[in-house]
Structure formats: structure tokens, C-alpha cells
Amino acid sequence: RIMASTIGASNVSVTAAQLAQQPNWIVVDNHVLDIAKFASIHPGGAHVFANFRAGANDATAAFFALHTTDVLRKYIPRLRVGVLEGAQANDAPSSRDFVNPVGLAPSERPGYATSPYYNASHAAFRKVVRKFTQTEIRDEALANDVTGKAPSSEMFEKLGAHGYLALRLGPSPVLAAVYPGPLPGGIKASEYDYFHELIVAEELATLGTPGYADGIGGGLSIGLPPVAMFGTDALRRKVLPEVLSGKKKICLAISEAGAGSDVANIGCKAELSEDGRHFVVTGAKKWITNGMFADYFTTAVRTSGPGMGGITLLLIERSEGVSTRLIKSMYSSSAGTAYVLFDHVRVPVENVLGKVGQGFKCIMFNFNHERWVMCATIVAYSRVLL
Ligand SMILES: Cc1cc2nc3c(=O)[nH]c(=O)nc-3n(C[C@H](O)[C@H](O)[C@H](O)COP(=O)(O)OP(=O)(O)OC[C@H]3O[C@@H](n4cnc5c(N)ncnc54)[C@H](O)[C@@H]3O)c2cc1C
Known part of the structure; x- marks a missing residue:
């Protein structure tokens, strides 16, 4: 002294x-x-x-x-x-x-223990997610966010193996069916709620690498739910395990140069082939997160006349006629933000998500999860910045 x-x-x-x-x-x-x-x-x-x-x-x-x-x-x-x-x-x-700036984590703020929205599973879940984020994701996140390199295949497979990709699907009635294994922290899929998902957003935000964080599942969190909710059984059986294991990647392709907020006005065209077995898709999509490395594109296409009634949601696999080009944006290119071009791409009719002409409804339904994730993420990053 x-x-x-x-x-x-x-x-x-x-x-x-x-x-x-x-x-x-x-x-x-x-x-x-x-x-x-x-x-x-x-x-x-x-x-x-x-x-x-x-x-x-x-x-x-x-x-x-x-x-x-x-x-x-x-x-x-x-x-x-x-x-x-x-x-x-x-x-x-x-x-x-x-790592954890002042006031970031509700678990460290007074009142967390008495919040009616959090129970013991949330506190335990945060610990597990934080440890995984800091020990398994952090190094690659810091490196790739600077270089703009896409997240590695090893990272995707690691995230898949530990259930972290399934978390990005969000609480969903189909989560339990499509992901039988326990989620991180031993949580059952049926118990995974929006406050758990909020924790995922908060912990990822602590890395301070928004481009990379979107790279490791941003596309999945908005592109896979429509497959889980509206895809045929055969499509779900094929695509969900591939994507949730990290072996394949998916994105959501709605926006176009002339149709952002105005989704009902998209122009990307899908015409039925003469034999009725395929849609032939031609058009372009812009600002597509993870598009650079996606294997699947959950895509809004126009199958008939103007307006919302002419829109169908279609799962397009990367194949002949699909090309992607990087769009530089304010955050890291490790998000793989892409301009996606479809040039007479043949897509089996079985890849329709929902029903032909009902795509707008599916898209609006899906936007609910996207909006929620965006709000959670933006608040989390704001706290990091403060
Ligand atoms: C980083 C990033 C990632 C993205 N990822 C994806 C993705 O993965 N998939 C995808 O499909 N899209 C993606 N987008 C595109 C995004 O969905 C669009 O940017 C968004 O829908 C807005 O469209 P826009 O940019 O054309 O703006 P606009 O729709 O042209 O809007 C411009 C401005 O006008 C305002 N405005 C528009 N309409 C009205 C109205 N009727 N009344 C009053 N104000 C209005 C808007 O609020 C906005 O301020 C991404 C965009 C960004 C920036």
C-alpha cells in the first residue's frame, strides 16, 4: 500500500x-x-x-x-x-x-436474472455460444473480415457439426423435424426460442466482424426457412441436411436493381418448358448475401402477369447458366454479397416452394424472421460500437 x-x-x-x-x-x-x-x-x-x-x-x-x-x-x-x-x-x-464491451450482454446487466424472458437455459446457452464464438470462430473471423476472404469450408462444416448452422434457421415449427440432434448447450429444438436466437446475434456481434458473421450463415438464416416451410418432402430431405451440415450453402435472391422494397415488382422471369417439367429462368438479382459461394438460391421469379399474384418462389441450384459477381459493399466481402445472373437456367418444377403464383405470400412470411434477425443484430452491433 x-x-x-x-x-x-x-x-x-x-x-x-x-x-x-x-x-x-x-x-x-x-x-x-x-x-x-x-x-x-x-x-x-x-x-x-x-x-x-x-x-x-x-x-x-x-x-x-x-x-x-x-x-x-x-x-x-x-x-x-x-x-x-x-x-x-x-x-x-x-x-x-x-470481446464483450460494457453493457453488451444482458447476462451481465442487473435485472437479467429477474427478466421474465430469460431462464436458466438462456444463461447456460450464452456461456456455450460465447465460448464457441471466441475459441472456434474468432480467429478466422478477424482474419477474413480484413482480407474479404469467404469463410472456409472447414468453418462451415464445424458450425454444422456443432449445431450452429441450425441455430441460424431460427425457432421454427420444423426445426425439431429437420434437426433431431441437440442444439448447442443441449437445448432441444422445440425449446429454442427467439431469446436464444437473440443471444446468438449478440455473441456473434462481439467479434466486431459483421461481414464475416453474415458470411457464416446470413444467407442460410433467410434462404433456408422457405425450403423448410414450403419445400416438398423430397426437396427438404435432400437440401436441409446438406445445408445444415455446412456441406452446401444457400442464399435468398429476391432484390433486383429495379425492385428492392417493392418486391411485388420483381422482373426475373421463369417460363415453363414445353414438356412442363422445368422452369427456364432468366434475370438478375442484386445485393445477394452469400451469393458468391451459394450452391442454392431461394429465388423470387415471375411466372405470370404483373404484381404480387404473378410471383413464385423457386429453389435454384447453381448449375449451367448461373453466374455470380462480387458487389463491393461497406462491410467485408467475406459476406459474399453478389450480383446473380440467371441465363436460361433450367429448374425442375419440383423446386417450387409453396405453390405457383403464391410466392409473394411465402416471401412475406419469410421476411418476418429476416426482420427480427436484422433488428437483433443491429441492436447488438450498436452496443458493441457504444
Ligand atoms: C448489405 C445488404 C445485403 C443484402 N442482402 C440481400 C439478400 O441476401 N437478398 C436479397 O434479396 N436482397 C438483399 N439486399 C437488398 C435489400 O433487400 C434491399 O436493399 C432493400 O429491399 C431495399 O431496396 P433498395 O436498396 O432497392 O432500396 P429502395 O427500395 O429503392 O428504397 C430506397 C429508399 O426509399 C424508401 N422507400 C421505398 N419505397 C418506399 C415507399 N413506398 N414509401 C416510402 N419510402 C419508400 C426506402 O425506405 C429507402 O429509404 C441486401 C442489401 C444490402 C444493403
């Missing part, structure tokens, strides 16, 4: 034995801090230091779960009594700051 008050930001080397004798000393990122006076004015209360006094446990992870490097830098001159022997202390701005 004498050292702390007189020396301030000391560089003295502190041994483990010295540390063990000082109940008011804690270690954050190798800085040895004396919290004797500070503990009583700490906004979170003095009790939060209990497990870390005398260096009993390193406080670094707990510190960065709730603070940024700026906070550490602010207190070093006042509290540091030394640096852990043999270690290098670091107070430079760090990517760890994005």
Missing part, C-alpha cells in the same frame, strides 16, 4: 510470493494493481474483487469482459504497484476490447 501511494505507476517486478502476501493486490494483464482504496468506490462494488485478491486468480478476463483498455490505462498511474515478474504488461488498445 505504501508503494502504491508513493510510486504510482511503478515498474517494479513483483514476484508471485510477494503478490500472495498482499490481499489488496490484483493482476490485470500482468499489471499488479493495488485496489485497497479503490475497491470501496468501485461502481460494481468491492465484492467483485473477492476471487482475485493476492493474485488468487488472474483478473484479466473478468476485467475485459466489462471494461475497455481505456479504463485500464486510466487507472494504471493511480493503482499500479508493479509488473508481474517475468511478464510484459500491456496497456495498448487491444482487440480484446471487442
Whole structure:
């Protein structure tokens, strides 16, 4: 304590034995801090230091779960009594700051425990999702978000194997049927609710890599539900396991250069072949997330006259006549945002999702999940930025 008050930001080397004798000393990122006076004015209360006094446990992870490097830098001159022997202390701005910024996770905000919307399964689920995100996804996310590289096949298959792609499908009446295995955290598909899905959005946002995060399932979360809900049994049996295992990728192709908000006005044409067995699709789609690496395109096509009644939803497989071109956008190209061109693509009539001429209804139904995911994601990223 004498050292702390007189020396301030000391560089003295502190041994483990010295540390063990000082109940008011804690270690954050190798800085040895004396919290004797500070503990009583700490906004979170003095009790939060209990497990870390005398260096009993390193406080670094707990510190960065709730603070940024700026906070550490602010207190070093006042509290540091030394640096852990043999270690290098670091107070430079760090990517760890994005791990869990202040106020990001409801689990760490007062009131979470009493929220009527969260139960024990949500708290347990968050822990599992956070660990997986930080240990299994983070490295590739940080690298690819900068380079614009698509998420690797290994990543997709890993996400599939651990049930993380199924999570992006959202709570759905068909989830239990199409994904029998337990979801991350041991949750049954029938118990997976929108608050679990909110947690997924929040934890992915902590990576601070929105392009990459959309790359690993953005297309799936909007493109696969129509197959699950409106596809024929045969189509579902083929496509769902392929996509949920990460072996194939899917996207939603609705928007066109002349029809964004105005979905009823899309122009991409699908004409029935003479033998009635195929639709022949010609047209272009714009801003298609994951389009660059998608194997399947859940596509709005015009099968008859103008307006919403002439629209059909069709699952188009990447095949002859399908080409994709990257659209540079404000976020990383690892999202695979594409301009998609269909040039006389032959699509089996069995690939109609729902009924011919009923596509607009299916699209509007599907937008509900997309809107929800967007709201959850935008709020989560806003918290990261704040
Ligand atoms: C990053 C990104 C990813 C995307 N991913 C996909 C994807 O995977 N699949 C896909 O199909 N599409 C995708 N889109 C396209 C997206 O759905 C469209 O951008 C959106 O529907 C809006 O269409 P638009 O850009 O043509 O804008 P417009 O529809 O032209 O709208 C321009 C402006 O006019 C306003 N406006 C439009 N109509 C009205 C009205 N009637 N009254 C008042 N105001 C109005 C809008 O609010 C907006 O501010 C993506 C877009 C982006 C930016």
C-alpha cells in the first residue's frame, strides 16, 4: 500500500510470493494493481474483487469482459504497484476490447436474472455460444473480415457439426423435424426460442466482424426457412441436411436493381418448358448475401402477369447458366454479397416452394424472421460500437 501511494505507476517486478502476501493486490494483464482504496468506490462494488485478491486468480478476463483498455490505462498511474515478474504488461488498445464491451450482454446487466424472458437455459446457452464464438470462430473471423476472404469450408462444416448452422434457421415449427440432434448447450429444438436466437446475434456481434458473421450463415438464416416451410418432402430431405451440415450453402435472391422494397415488382422471369417439367429462368438479382459461394438460391421469379399474384418462389441450384459477381459493399466481402445472373437456367418444377403464383405470400412470411434477425443484430452491433 505504501508503494502504491508513493510510486504510482511503478515498474517494479513483483514476484508471485510477494503478490500472495498482499490481499489488496490484483493482476490485470500482468499489471499488479493495488485496489485497497479503490475497491470501496468501485461502481460494481468491492465484492467483485473477492476471487482475485493476492493474485488468487488472474483478473484479466473478468476485467475485459466489462471494461475497455481505456479504463485500464486510466487507472494504471493511480493503482499500479508493479509488473508481474517475468511478464510484459500491456496497456495498448487491444482487440480484446471487442470481446464483450460494457453493457453488451444482458447476462451481465442487473435485472437479467429477474427478466421474465430469460431462464436458466438462456444463461447456460450464452456461456456455450460465447465460448464457441471466441475459441472456434474468432480467429478466422478477424482474419477474413480484413482480407474479404469467404469463410472456409472447414468453418462451415464445424458450425454444422456443432449445431450452429441450425441455430441460424431460427425457432421454427420444423426445426425439431429437420434437426433431431441437440442444439448447442443441449437445448432441444422445440425449446429454442427467439431469446436464444437473440443471444446468438449478440455473441456473434462481439467479434466486431459483421461481414464475416453474415458470411457464416446470413444467407442460410433467410434462404433456408422457405425450403423448410414450403419445400416438398423430397426437396427438404435432400437440401436441409446438406445445408445444415455446412456441406452446401444457400442464399435468398429476391432484390433486383429495379425492385428492392417493392418486391411485388420483381422482373426475373421463369417460363415453363414445353414438356412442363422445368422452369427456364432468366434475370438478375442484386445485393445477394452469400451469393458468391451459394450452391442454392431461394429465388423470387415471375411466372405470370404483373404484381404480387404473378410471383413464385423457386429453389435454384447453381448449375449451367448461373453466374455470380462480387458487389463491393461497406462491410467485408467475406459476406459474399453478389450480383446473380440467371441465363436460361433450367429448374425442375419440383423446386417450387409453396405453390405457383403464391410466392409473394411465402416471401412475406419469410421476411418476418429476416426482420427480427436484422433488428437483433443491429441492436447488438450498436452496443458493441457504444
Ligand atoms: C448489405 C445488404 C445485403 C443484402 N442482402 C440481400 C439478400 O441476401 N437478398 C436479397 O434479396 N436482397 C438483399 N439486399 C437488398 C435489400 O433487400 C434491399 O436493399 C432493400 O429491399 C431495399 O431496396 P433498395 O436498396 O432497392 O432500396 P429502395 O427500395 O429503392 O428504397 C430506397 C429508399 O426509399 C424508401 N422507400 C421505398 N419505397 C418506399 C415507399 N413506398 N414509401 C416510402 N419510402 C419508400 C426506402 O425506405 C429507402 O429509404 C441486401 C442489401 C444490402 C444493403
